[in-house]
Amino acid sequence: xxxxxxxxxxxxxxxxxxxxxxxxxTKGHDRMYWYRQDPGLxxxxxxxxxxxxxxxxxxxxxxxxxxxxxxxxxxxxxESAIPNQTALYFCATSDSGTGxxxxxxxxxxxxxxx
Amino acid sequence: SxxxxxxxQSLIVQEGKNLTINCTSSKTLYGLYWYxxxxxxxxxxxxxxxKGGEEKSHEKITAxxxxxxxxxxxxxxxxxxxxxxxxxxxxxxxxxxxVTFGIGTKLQVIP
Numbered sequence: 001x002x003x004x005x006x007x008x009x010x011x012x013x014x015x016x017x018x019x020x021x022x023x024x025x026t027k028g029h030d031r032m033y034w035y036r037q038d039p040g041l042x043x044x045x046x047x048x049x050x051x052x053x054x055x056x057x058x059x060x061x062x063x064x065x066x067x068x069x070x071x072x073x074x075x076x077x078x079e080s081a082i083p084n085q086t087a088l089y090f091c092a093t094s095d096s097g098t099g100x101x102x103x104x105x106x107x108x109x110x111x112x113x114x
Numbered sequence: 115s116x117x118x119x120x121x122x123q124s125l126i127v128q129e130g131k132n133l134t135i136n137c138t139s140s141k142t143l144y145g146l147y148w149y150x151x152x153x154x155x156x157x158x159x160x161x162x163x164x165k166g167g168e169e170k171s172h173e174k175i176t177a178x179x180x181x182x183x184x185x186x187x188x189x190x191x192x193x194x195x196x197x198x199x200x201x202x203x204x205x206x207x208x209x210x211x212x213v214t215f216g217i218g219t220k221l222q223v224i225p
Contacts, residue, residue: 004156040217041217042202042215042216042217042218043202043204043215045212048211048212050211058212088154090156090157092157100145100162100164100206101145101147101204101206101211101212101213102147102159102162103147103157103159103204103213104159105149105156105157105158106156107155107156108154108155108156110154
């Protein structure tokens with residue numbers, strides 16, 4: 001079984017709809033991240049969480065919100081989706097106990113907003 | 115903020131050829147990570163470098179962090195079609211709390 005899972009894997013939604021992307025991990029890591037990837041722009045950090053009560057904005061948090069329901073679960077919400085939020089979204093985890101930022105990524109969610 | 119520039123942006127090589135991908139940082143690198151991504155899929159961790167002059171190898175892939183700690187190179191020896199994908203470098207930033215990523219280098223290996 002995959003260590004970091006994301007659901008759904010693909011989603012098409014309409015402008016203005018609220019949508020939630022979910023991430024679960026079985027690695028026992030305390031840190032979790034949400035990124036989006038766009039062609040030519042690389043990976044951009046949306047939000048990150050160092051534990052259940054510690055959530056921080058990344059570079060591009062506008063239009064997004066997150067919830068860390070448990071150490072193993074971190075969900076990303078688009079309150080009112082817009083076409084320029086069409087992208088590939090990745091969840092990642094890391095272990096603060098290692099002293100480095102080696103991150104483990106989920107398979108990604110391809111989101112299309114029409 | 116730290117910026118990472120990868121070169122080349124894309125690369126097409128014949129199977130069996132060697133190749134090098136570079137990652138240059140605007141600031142001193144304290145932790146440098148290399149990942150591989152198959153098209154449209156998640157990133158797979160390859161290697162981490164932390165010390166200037168450090169060199170690590172995994173199968174036919176070798177990564178180095180230069181002495182001045184502002185550049186890293188990824189070298190693939192005798193490339194194979196299985197090496198095809200996007201290679202991304204990432205660097206510790208924000209006091210080791212976050213990783214900044216380069217845009218990536220797209221590698222195609224022609225049989």
